[in-house]
Amino acid sequence: MERVSQMVAERPVVIFSKSNCCMSHTIKSLFNDFGVNPLVYELDEIPRGREIEQALMRHGCNPSVPAIFIGGQFVGGANEVMSLHLKRSLIPMLKRAGALWV
Numbered sequence: 538m539e540r541v542s543q544m545v546a547e548r549p550v551v552i553f554s555k556s557n558c559c560m561s562h563t564i565k566s567l568f569n570d571f572g573v574n575p576l577v578y579e580l581d582e583i584p585r586g587r588e589i590e591q592a593l594m595r596h597g598c599n600p601s602v603p604a605i606f607i608g609g610q611f612v613g614g615a616n617e618v619m620s621l622h623l624k625r626s627l628i629p630m631l632k633r634a635g636a637l638w639v
Contacts, residue, residue, distance in 0.1 A: 541592050545606040549636035550575035553593055553604040556582055560615040561603040567618070571628065573636045608634030 545551045550568060554561035556579045568575050580586035580602060590601045596611065598604040605612045607630055612618060621627040631637040 541589060541596065544576075544578065544589075545609050545611075548574075548576040549608060549634040550631065551606040552577045553589065553598075553602055554579055555602045558602050564603045564605060564615050564618055567622070571631065571637060573631055575636075607631065607636065 550573055552561070552565060552568070552575045554565065554577055565575065565577060578586075578589070580590050583589075593601045593604045598611070598614065600614065603615055603618075605614065605618050612621070612630075618627065621630065628637060
């Protein structure tokens with residue numbers, strides 16, 4: 538989990554994804570539409586991606602992707618992010634994390 542902690546500290550928004558996951562694609566598109574530039578790790582394309590996926594699952598990510606971290610904190614998967622968006626809580630969270638300035 539230490540490796541994952543280091544990875545999520547690199548940017549205000551970090552997404553662990555798989556290149557063939559439609560929900561991951563939806564979340565990446567949502568953030569891009571907001572003007573957020575997330576750091577995306579495609580677990581099926583990076584070395585040790587399977588190990589990282591297992592660490593995410595141990596951390597409580599189920600399903601393992603997409604796993605979204607904002608401001609270094611685990612927010613959840615696609616359902617949680619969409620719920621935050623519908624409650625109008627996502628954009629203020631992104632602003633507090635320094636991922637969105639407008």
